[in-house]
Amino acid sequence: MTPTSSSPNVATRRDFLAGAAAATLATLTSAVHAAGSDILRIGLIGCGGRGTGAAMQALRADKNSRLVALGDMFADKLQKCLDNLKGVADIADRIDVKPDSCFTGFNAYKSVIEMSDVVLLTTPPHFRPLHLKAAVDAGKHIFAEKPCAVDAPGVRAVLQACDEAKKKNLSIVAGLCWRYHHGMRETMKRIHDGMIGDITALQCTYNTGGLWSVKRRPEWSDMEWQLRNWLYFTWLSGDFNVEQHIHSLDKIAWAMQNEYPKSAVGSGGRQVRTDPLYGNIFDHHCVVYEYESGVKLFSACRQQVGCAPDISDHVMGSKGTCHIETNRPPRGIIVAGKKKLWQSVASLRNPPHDDMYQNEHDELFASIRAGKPINNGEWMAKSTLMAIMGRMATYTGQVITWDMALNSKEDLTPPAYEFGPLPVAPVARPGVTKFV
Numbered sequence: 001m002t003p004t005s006s007s008p009n010v011a012t013r014r015d016f017l018a019g020a021a022a023a024t025l026a027t028l029t030s031a032v033h034a035a036g037s038d039i040l041r042i043g044l045i046g047c048g049g050r051g052t053g054a055a056m057q058a059l060r061a062d063k064n065s066r067l068v069a070l071g072d073m074f075a076d077k078l079q080k081c082l083d084n085l086k087g088v089a090d091i092a093d094r095i096d097v098k099p100d101s102c103f104t105g106f107n108a109y110k111s112v113i114e115m116s117d118v119v120l121l122t123t124p125p126h127f128r129p130l131h132l133k134a135a136v137d138a139g140k141h142i143f144a145e146k147p148c149a150v151d152a153p154g155v156r157a158v159l160q161a162c163d164e165a166k167k168k169n170l171s172i173v174a175g176l177c178w179r180y181h182h183g184m185r186e187t188m189k190r191i192h193d194g195m196i197g198d199i200t201a202l203q204c205t206y207n208t209g210g211l212w213s214v215k216r217r218p219e220w221s222d223m224e225w226q227l228r229n230w231l232y233f234t235w236l237s238g239d240f241n242v243e244q245h246i247h248s249l250d251k252i253a254w255a256m257q258n259e260y261p262k263s264a265v266g267s268g269g270r271q272v273r274t275d276p277l278y279g280n281i282f283d284h285h286c287v288v289y290e291y292e293s294g295v296k297l298f299s300a301c302r303q304q305v306g307c308a309p310d311i312s313d314h315v316m317g318s319k320g321t322c323h324i325e326t327n328r329p330p331r332g333i334i335v336a337g338k339k340k341l342w343q344s345v346a347s348l349r350n351p352p353h354d355d356m357y358q359n360e361h362d363e364l365f366a367s368i369r370a371g372k373p374i375n376n377g378e379w380m381a382k383s384t385l386m387a388i389m390g391r392m393a394t395y396t397g398q399v400i401t402w403d404m405a406l407n408s409k410e411d412l413t414p415p416a417y418e419f420g421p422l423p424v425a426p427v428a429r430p431g432v433t434k435f436v
């Protein structure tokens with residue numbers, strides 16, 4: 001196993017880009033190779049909770065696949081993931097990870113990409129554009145967890161890399177998993193087929209309690225603590241209206257047939273999440289997005305303990321309304337006044353019958369085998385931008401247009417990817433924090 005976090009491990013953004021280009025030559029053949037019935041080699045980058053799940057789902061999706069390489073920032077995380085996977089009976093015999101195919105640190109992704117045909121990108125979102133570009137440059141198929149960036153330069157890089165992937169016939173499946181939920185697909189089809197008429201307004205809410213956090217240990221540098229407690233630092237997570245609420249915003253984008261809003265205005269702040277443990281993100285965001293037609297989306301998300309939970313979406317139309325409950329069945333009900341017009345058969349469409357996390361890998365691997373690539377790049381990147389645009393609106397207190405957001409120069413990358421001092425950026429103050 002390569003160095004742990006305490007080893008000197010310094011790299012700049014320029015080093016990464018140079019490395020990615022070098023990897024290209026070695027691996028351009030994998031798309032071709034994968035189209036047959038050969039073994040597909042899977043590499044996992046980001047061995048946390050989601051990565052461990054994604055590795056299981058990838059292995060279950062294709063019986064001729066092997067997990068061949070693991071990459072994580074930290075050796076302890078990697079080892080835990082490997083131990084967990086080895087304990088899962090139905091996939092254990094296809095875990096072919098040797099000590100010399102385990103990589104840690106900022107550069108771990110390079111070696112994993114090199115050894116794999118399909119890479120699972122499940123680190124904190126900050127690193128997604130870098131890893132995604134390197135994987136596309138190297139000609140590898142990709143599963144990319146949401147969100148795919150934390151700032152506009154990242155979104156632009158992802159859009160470009162996904163275009164490049166099209167030219168190379170590579171599959172890119174996004175972890176915006178509701179798009180792979182059959183019950184949700186049925187619901188969206190009803191909206192698209194006109195059951196509720198023209199859309200007149202939309203609402204999406206993602207209100208929950210708190211999430212996990214990691215207390216600082218004295219031996220950790222600023223960088224190590226922030227990486228281990230990544231949810232709470234905007235540069236790593238994008239803030240939770242990007243990291244979590246993107247699921248809701250992406251469902252709205254889907255309902256709108258991938259039309260994105262022209263502007264956003266919002267308010268937000270940090271009422272109860274005041275301890276330094278919670279870095280610099282907000283604990284609530286309320287954003288009104290407006291579409292070209294004048295239709296508005298009322299979007300809210302909150303992470304505050306002890307408050308009423310609500311994870312739901314509502315699409316109002318000229319002939320009826322679609323109510324979507326995303327954390328419990330039914331997944332969709334369409335009503336006209338008090339009359340129920342349609343309800344999704346959600347009771348039959350939950351795990352194990354309709355596991356969206358499994359479905360996305362089933363479709364990814366089927367597309368690779370069939371040589372018919374899936375490319376979710378455009379809506380994955382634009383839904384990420386829609387969320388970032390909301391954050392720009394709540395952080396600055398200004399009206400943010402789509403073009404402003406897309407062309408924003410705000411780059412949240414730290415000065416260097418190295419374990420050492422990294423002051424926490426101040427919490428945004430609407431009216432004071434400037435749009436960049």
Ligand SMILES: NC(=O)c1ccc[n+]([C@@H]2O[C@H](COP(=O)([O-])OP(=O)(O)OC[C@H]3O[C@@H](n4cnc5c(N)ncnc54)[C@H](O)[C@@H]3O)[C@@H](O)[C@H]2O)c1
Pocket residue numbers: 045046047048049050051071072073074077078105106108109122123124125127145146147175176177227243244
């Ligand atoms: N689709 C979903 O429903 C869903 C659910 C949970 C998480 N996610 C997404 O999955 C991603 C990971 O979330 P998680 O809950 O697994 O977090 P996690 O903290 O459990 O795992 C992230 C892992 O990445 C590692 N890591 C950090 N920087 C790295 C780097 N540069 N290179 C390699 N490894 C690195 C960390 O050490 C950690 O082990 C996030 O983008 C999150 O939003 C999606």
